[in-house]
Amino acid sequence: MGTPRAAPAETEALRLRLGRSRAAVERLVLGQARAVRLALACLLADGHLLLEDLPGMGKTTLAQALARVLGLAFRRVQFTADLLPADVTGGPILREGRLEFVPGPVFTHVLLADEVNRASPRTQSALLEAMEERQVSADGETRPLPRPFLVIATQNPFHLAGTHPLPESQLDRFLMRLRLGYPPPEAERELLRLGPRQGAVAALEPVLDAAAVRAAQAAAARVHAAPPLIAYVHALLQASRGEGGTGLSPRAGLALMAAARAWAWLEGRDAVLPEDVQAVFVPVAAHRLAAGTEGEDAAAALLDAVAIP
Template identity: 50%
Template structure:
């Protein structure tokens, strides 16, 4: 049973965590917020943006402030699945399992779309079930466990589009935008004056993260909001009777049921970080794009007409009655 004290302590800890990350990362408040939603919901985040925007630094700062084990996997075309999950090696008394870098609390999958789909698929079981199977043995991953993957836009040279099943494993997708002039000046100042960037000191433990996750899991969500989230997902499907004309015309595949889960879990995390004891309509609407934009697959006509998945998600939302 979650008590009021548990709620207050968990919220204070995560507010402090957000402040510590902001002391390293300039701007990108929305991206940091989405990463915290995913951590609270026991999920994973796909960070997309051009090189040099601080995606890797964000993940390193989060892991360091959490005080959890951290590993970084640099995805390259020659990376193999065993380089991620590990392998059985022969020693003097027989075979033993040598864990790969996926066996950490926070895993940075850096430039995940520079590896082939064969290698990308090595994360599927880990992200969905919190375990890795090598040969005939299944090994549990640490708890908590979260993957934060960075991705360059898929039209850039030397990248491979992530398979739909892999993309769907990410609870949220965050678009890392380019800084404005003031933020750019601050980034340059921090990196060229004094000792440069310093990662935050650890302020949380694995137990503290697990307690916060348990608190957020207990947040109540009224049935009308559950129905609203379901209606939003269904409106992204071109064959749904509630789909707007733009969705019928431009969408090949709509969001999966995981999109509904992401909407509710993101709304819970947002309400928790905002200091509220309940989930509201505005929380689901704020989680809309991060939860659904990577799950809506536009068709060739959308590509030709310059219509993106974000626009289609917005059109679907406008077609659903707000409770």
């Protein structure tokens, strides 16, 4: 059964509540307003988010705060070399003489996969079905995951000893990759004045719930994209493709359209503009083009090279 279509007044009320949620997270994760907005757009586009940065930049705080203000269930898994696939998806245990499936932490709304590249490729692959199909197949049965479902994975792109880089097939399942970076000086001084923020996360009041988030996702998916806008997105895809067959795939194009629709909806518009595509292009495209800052440079170069119709 699909999500009911909200009336215009209800849609605007949803947008206002999302705005309150965003403002609450921005007050907590200081100096990261753009990252917060992009993370919300990623959720509204029904995608997943990869956060790459040094430890201590606020990645976990951002994930926890988003789940808290949106009224979503949250679980965190610390990925380590000895983590098993069943530690993520769950598995059968013996109870009173019979096997019973016990759901793993993936059965939640927001799953924080902390330092995802420190687990083995086998354990990393346990997330693939969950991220793509929103279900888990285990013990001879397929079980749907709660909706909405958002994986926020983190990894340190610099200290790579003992890690297993995510394969391209799994990177492609992430709608966006973000780097938070250091906060602006004034925001960092305010953070030093306020001290640790763990208690502040627990003090956040939920502004929405899972049903409201699903309704917001449905509203964002209905944002109109005119033929010239679609032609612009297609031109970006075409420009990324070299003679060797590398470049952005059709799935990347669908991800870009979904993210642009979500960004436009957050901006209060009912149609996508080229500036919405440009706002989300680098986070959506960079990790599909190349690793690290090389991918970001390549995506930025594409924006410069392709003219707006």
